[in-house]
Amino acid sequence: xxxxxxILDFGSQxxxxxxxxxxxxxxxxxxxxxxxxxxxxxxxxxxxLSGSPFSVYDEKAFKTDLNRLRGHYPMLGICYGAQLxxxxxxxxxxxxDSREYGRALLTQVDSSNPLLKDIVPGSQVxxxxxxxxxxxxxxxxxxxxTAQVPVAAYQIEGEKSWGVQFHxxxxxxxxGTQLLRNFVVDICGGKQDWxxxxxxxxxxxxxxxxxxxxxxxxxxxxxxDSSVAAVLLNKAIGKNLTxxxxxxxxxRKNEFTDVLRDYEVLGLNVIGxxxxxxxxxxxxxxxxxxxxxxIIGKGFIDVFDQEAHKLSDVKWLGQGTIYPDCIESLSxxxxxxxxxxxxxxxxxxxxxxxxxPLRLLFKDEVRAVGRELGMPEHLITRHPFxxxxxxxxxxxxxxxxxxxxxxEADHIFIQGLRDWGLYDKVWQAGVILLPxxxxxxxxxxxxxxxxxxxxxxxxxxxxxxxxxxxxxxxMAEVSNKIINTVRGVNRxxxxxxxxxxxxxxxx
Ligand code: XMP
Numbered sequence: 001x002x003x004x005x006x007i008l009d010f011g012s013q014x015x016x017x018x019x020x021x022x023x024x025x026x027x028x029x030x031x032x033x034x035x036x037x038x039x040x041x042x043x044x045x046x047x048x049l050s051g052s053p054f055s056v057y058d059e060k061a062f063k064t065d066l067n068r069l070r071g072h073y074p075m076l077g078i079c080y081g082a083q084l085x086x087x088x089x090x091x092x093x094x095x096x097d098s099r100e101y102g103r104a105l106l107t108q109v110d111s112s113n114p115l116l117k118d119i120v121p122g123s124q125v126x127x128x129x130x131x132x133x134x135x136x137x138x139x140x141x142x143x144x145x146t147a148q149v150p151v152a153a154y155q156i157e158g159e160k161s162w163g164v165q166f167h168x169x170x171x172x173x174x175x176g177t178q179l180l181r182n183f184v185v186d187i188c189g190g191k192q193d194w195x196x197x198x199x200x201x202x203x204x205x206x207x208x209x210x211x212x213x214x215x216x217x218x219x220x221x222x223x224x225d226s227s228v229a230a231v232l233l234n235k236a237i238g239k240n241l242t243x244x245x246x247x248x249x250x251x252r253k254n255e256f257t258d259v260l261r262d263y264e265v266l267g268l269n270v271i272g273x274x275x276x277x278x279x280x281x282x283x284x285x286x287x288x289x290x291x292x293x294x295i296i297g298k299g300f301i302d303v304f305d306q307e308a309h310k311l312s313d314v315k316w317l318g319q320g321t322i323y324p325d326c327i328e329s330l331s332x333x334x335x336x337x338x339x340x341x342x343x344x345x346x347x348x349x350x351x352x353x354x355x356x357p358l359r360l361l362f363k364d365e366v367r368a369v370g371r372e373l374g375m376p377e378h379l380i381t382r383h384p385f386x387x388x389x390x391x392x393x394x395x396x397x398x399x400x401x402x403x404x405x406x407x408e409a410d411h412i413f414i415q416g417l418r419d420w421g422l423y424d425k426v427w428q429a430g431v432i433l434l435p436x437x438x439x440x441x442x443x444x445x446x447x448x449x450x451x452x453x454x455x456x457x458x459x460x461x462x463x464x465x466x467x468x469x470x471x472x473x474x475m476a477e478v479s480n481k482i483i484n485t486v487r488g489v490n491r492x493x494x495x496x497x498x499x500x501x502x503x504x505x506x507x
Contacts, residue, residue, distance in 0.1 A: 002028050005022055005029045029092075036328075045188045051083065070161055126166055146166075200369060225363075244307050322358050362466035405487075426456045
């Protein structure tokens with residue numbers, strides 16, 4: 001049985017980060033809404049209570065019956081979690097006189113406490129709260145303080161229950177990983193047996209059992225998730241897996257042939273379908289971004305469905321859904337919203353059962369599994385690329401000629417990032433073809449041609465992003481190369497907008 005830590009989610013933005021940190025300790029964990037603790041699951045060895053956007057005394061604050069957890073499992077409350085634990089048993093939580101946000105230093109630390117083993121005064125922690133615990137219930141003992149916050153950490157005496165006011169999961173808490181290790185390994189007794197190799201071994205065995213001799217069809221996009229899902233399924237069921245890779249004509253330069261070759265080298269049973277003419281004709285004259293997306297989404301399903309029907313006896317649809325797509329997100333009202341959407345309604349249309357072998361993995365774990373499976377690095381470290389591809393990077397209507405111009409410019413930019421060792425430093429990058437012509441001069445000729453915008457961003461999850469501060473020399477080289485070699489472009493600009501308020505894509 002795979003032992004696990006449960007992270008009860010009270011709605012904090014850092015809940016997923018707690019999950020990732022625990023997994024980085026090779027300890028399996030699951031994030032569940034605050035009111036959905038799996039009391040019947042015998043594999044749970046400890047519980048972490050997350051932070052929350054609420055104050056514990058808000059009318060709408062998320063609450064759960066802590067009596068059913070306290071004393072039954074080792075427990076660690078973080079920020080709101082710590083306040084909730086203290087308040088429930090008679091402590092006082094009040095708005096802080098001076099709100100403490102950002103870095104703080106622990107001034108007093110009881111390093112003999114098992115939670116704080118190897119953590120000493122001076123350790124930097126990250127605070128982010130408007131409330132503070134002003135008095136603790138009887139039997140709760142302070143084990144760390146900062147200059148502003150006397151109750152930075154506490155333990156309930158004689159019990160395996162702790163609370164910390166700061167956020168050990170964020171990078172700026174320098175001993176945060178140590179604290180989580182102390183909890184997960186020393187206190188909960190976690191065996192740290194969660195690794196890419198163990199995941200592959202168990203998942204392949206489970207897939208063999210679940211699928212037997214059934215046939216599975218899977219849509220490949222060239223992206224990391226669907227590629228890793230395919231290789232994993234291939235390891236489990238071999239030729240009973242058929243992959244379909246559709247070229248809608250809006251892929252990057254040479255991407256269809258390059259990626260198809262990669263898949264073949266990996267031993268996948270893959271059908272490449274060049275449907276670009278269909279998409280070009282359906283998209284002709286369409287300028288509205290959402291209409292473009294709808295046409296491509298529907299066209300993709302039609303082509304996929306048509307190809308899949310040529311196969312006989314398919315029972316399952318394989319998908320590269322990953323954990324962040326499945327975690328039930330909490331709305332501010334406390335209702336849970338299932339954020340997991342199947343791609344464009346394919347399983348319903350085709351009457352297939354869903355098989356999602358990566359649904360428990362975070363993105364960095366998907367990459368680790370891909371590496372362990374021997375996949376090439378360039379497939380694993382690939383930037384995200386939107387499903388509708390270059391269609392949402394050509395502002396206005398789409399023609400094959402515009403796609404060609406954009407593919408050439410994009411290729412120069414992306415290859416340049418690779419050559420300069422910058423590719424892995426940015427989250428994603430691409431070129432946008434603007435619906436603008438401007439005057440230029442080439443030799444003795446006046447030109448009146450297109451302008452493009454380069455876009456490169458840094459990010460950790462695409463929810464927020466900053467424009468990448470790329471070196472001027474690099475930009476100069478890329479700009480010259482694009483203007484000198486891509487016919488139809490005479491001006492290159494760089495997009496310096498962050499998200500929010502801008503988005504990563506322009507459409
Ligand atoms: P935005 O532009 O909203 O993009 O900041 C966030 C991330 O999502 C990608 N993106 C898409 N992916 N279909 C997709 O599969 C889409 O229609 C789509 N639109 C944006 C975008 O590239 C970025 O990684």
